[in-house]
Amino acid sequence: MSVSKARKNKSDPLSDLPRWAQKLAQKYYTKTVATFLLYGAVRDLQPLTQEDGSRGYGTIKTFLAEELFGGRDHVIFYDRSSGIRASSPETQKDLQRAMTGYDAMYGTDYAKSLPRDPGRALQILENFLRIRLSEGKSMALIIDFAETLVPGGEMSHLSAEDRFVVATLDKWAHDPNFLSNDISVVLLAENLADISPRISRNPYVAPIELPLPTEEERLDYVRYKLEGKKLQSVSDVPLAALAKMTAGLSRINLDRVLTEAIERDIRVTTEQLKEKKKEIIQAECHGLLEFIEPNNNLDSVAGHGKAKEMLRHAANALKKGRNEVMPMGYLISGPVGTGKTFMVTSFAGEIGIPAVKFLNFRSQWQGVTESNLERIFTLLKALWPVAVMVDEADTFLGNRDSGGDSGTSSRVFGSIASFMGNTQYRGKIVWFLMTARPDLLPIDLKRQGRAEEHLALFYPQTDAERDELFKVMQKKTGVTVDVPSFASLIPQGTRQFSGADIEAVMVRAKFKALAEGREQVSVDDLKAVLADFIPPSYPLEIELQNLVAVQECTSRELLPEEFRKLDRDEVTRRVRELKMLLEER
Structure with missing residues (x-):
């Protein structure tokens, strides 16, 4: 040549x-x-x-x-x-x-x-x-x-x-x-x-x-851009860390960050770099991905002890660079309000990797959907290691038999399945498919080689778990109230509380105190709200979501005792029965 x-x-x-x-x-x-x-x-x-x-x-x-x-x-x-x-x-x-x-x-x-x-x-x-x-x-x-x-x-x-x-x-x-x-x-x-x-x-x-530049190529460009200048005069972030933290950015993006720091005398800090990176990536993706910078680790997750233990083992493997033992992806199932999304973002925070959430990449215009998906894949390959979150995966990703749109949906589904199953990305792109109805998710995506580990999350089963969840919600809502046991305040006969229910109770208690001219929430406020609170009740839907999560779970240790001892054939029969009852309604 x-x-x-x-x-x-x-x-x-x-x-x-x-x-x-x-x-x-x-x-x-x-x-x-x-x-x-x-x-x-x-x-x-x-x-x-x-x-x-x-x-x-x-x-x-x-x-x-x-x-x-x-x-x-x-x-x-x-x-x-x-x-x-x-x-x-x-x-x-x-x-x-x-x-x-x-x-x-x-x-x-x-x-x-x-x-x-x-x-x-x-x-x-x-x-x-x-x-x-x-x-x-x-x-x-x-x-x-x-x-x-x-x-x-x-x-x-x-x-x-x-x-x-x-x-x-x-x-x-x-x-x-x-x-x-x-x-x-x-x-x-x-x-x-x-x-x-x-x-x-x-x-x-x-x-x-x-491809977008690798870490080594970004390091070369930063050195070129800062030639003749002392890094300490521009950035609080060391050179190697700067190259590592800018994964997913092009050299032009890097130039924007460094030029702004040099010409406007704005020092590059870790927080400023994270915010700038989030802003640039979301702009580059035109709203196709939401960039989530985790602020918590798995210590912040209440309950779900066995699931946290499995994810901690995975986090340790990633920290040691043992990508070959990592699952290609996880299927996180369980009833609504069990903290599936929070669990995934906390896992990303455990090992300090970015997390991105799929937004709506589909378009009514021919060819645009495939183009959007290609742009997403390009960015994911540059961002690794990265956790990819897909909420409501059963409806969001579609299936191979989708029709009525000149085959676009089936082609998109095929592209996603192929990308998820590419073992070249094992341990680099970790998929988390979250859904309350894993039975509706196509087998193509939840088989081995794609979403390999199936974790099931359930509502708190014991008073200790409810009290633990209450303490976590206190931090989240800013409600501080000294109560020996939150679980003991829940009226008898009330169905199991989800994390979302406990959060709703605490917000109502704070509202009640404010309406009465008080800043501090009292135990009496909690009791009054709990006595009045009627949790949304969808017993058949919740039972179905519990049972399909039991069916999909790939680890017996993750199942609460009452679900672990269920006969599988009986679970299958009851799931069919519930589906028929819900369709009749």
């Missing part, structure tokens, strides 16, 4: 290129591919080698033109907005001469102003490429914002111009003249799902992902 002059003097000019660039070069050398589709972090900065051997950074187009294709005779750029441009004055003059000849032959006036629309621009480019190839010249054509030229979707839904572009690029991809000569056509797009399948799945097109 024709590389820059700065690299030609090295024994292996490709050795210090980014891995994606090495992959592109290797595919080029096979002479079986001349068209490349680069997707992912194509808007990020890339490392450049200066003539004196020093390190710099520039855009992807600069990197391609100077680093990979620096030895080519001609490098040309094209996109809908800027039109056709040459990377050097010499190529620009050559292009101008070629257009003068084109105008004379076809009666056009392109020498004065090159067209920007794809229909005419690609015809001009093809004419120029073929003429120069016949002269033995080496060429590179870089087409940016490729999703605006060959958008995803069915061919029948594309405009005539879009179909022409798809056909043209498809023809170039397997053209023997292009494959046998020194020419490369590079398409740039942020998301692979935004590109027409006729191009992205074409066997003559090589899709190559540009």
Whole structure:
């Protein structure tokens, strides 16, 4: 491959290129591919080698033109907005001469102003490429914002111009003249799902992902950015910690953080960095993910002793770097109000990793849902280790048989299942599927290799557990009241209280005290509220949620005694019965 002059003097000019660039070069050398589709972090900065051997950074187009294709005779750029441009004055003059000849032959006036629309621009480019190839010249054509030229979707839904572009690029991809000569056509797009399948799945097109920078690459960039400055004058966070804490950020994002610190004299602190990172990532995801920075660990979780013990063992394995023993994911089931979400965020806090929560990534517009999902996956791969929370997983993730939307839901489900089951991410991306109805979750997601461990959470079973939960809720609500035993205040005959019920009682007691002109909640306030409080009662629904959690649980130790001794066949029979009763209502 024709590389820059700065690299030609090295024994292996490709050795210090980014891995994606090495992959592109290797595919080029096979002479079986001349068209490349680069997707992912194509808007990020890339490392450049200066003539004196020093390190710099520039855009992807600069990197391609100077680093990979620096030895080519001609490098040309094209996109809908800027039109056709040459990377050097010499190529620009050559292009101008070629257009003068084109105008004379076809009666056009392109020498004065090159067209920007794809229909005419690609015809001009093809004419120029073929003429120069016949002269033995080496060429590179870089087409940016490729999703605006060959958008995803069915061919029948594309405009005539879009179909022409798809056909043209498809023809170039397997053209023997292009494959046998020194020419490369590079398409740039942020998301692979935004590109027409006729191009992205074409066997003559090589899709190559540009990942977000690794910890080592972020460290290199921070050193470059702070060159000549003392870190202590800018940041309270050590260099290595700064690189580690910025997982999921691009170099451009890093530049924003550091430039703000340098120019506005704002010191980078741990808290400020966490807040900035959360802000940037949520903006980058366009509301597809909620970034949760855990403030608690498993010590803050009341009850659920066996479940906490299992999660602590997992946390210890992650701290020791023993990813190979980690489950791919967890299914957390149990009735509403048992603290499933709090348990997961506390696990993330136990080992100090970020947690993200899936928001609604689906869209009514064709191709947007797949594009959103691709953006989420790209970020998760850069954020690891990370805990991924999916609430109400039974309804949120869909299933393989979803229909009525041209197959989008089934494709999305397949993509999620495939990503969850990729063992390359074991211990790096830990999935937590939370649901009160695990029986409605497709088997594809809760089998071994995906959500492998099934933990079941239940309401407090003993007075000691209720009192423990009460103490936790005191901290959460800010209600301080000295009572020997909260459980003893609960009226006889009242059904088991969930954590949400206890929290509601404490908030009402605080409201009662405030209404009477007092700041301090008394024991009498609690008694009065408990005597009046009628917990929402859905006995059949709660029984069903308990029993399906028992069915799904993969550890006997997690089950309370009353559920542990139940006959499995009897549980199955009762679940069927409850479902019939609820459907009749």
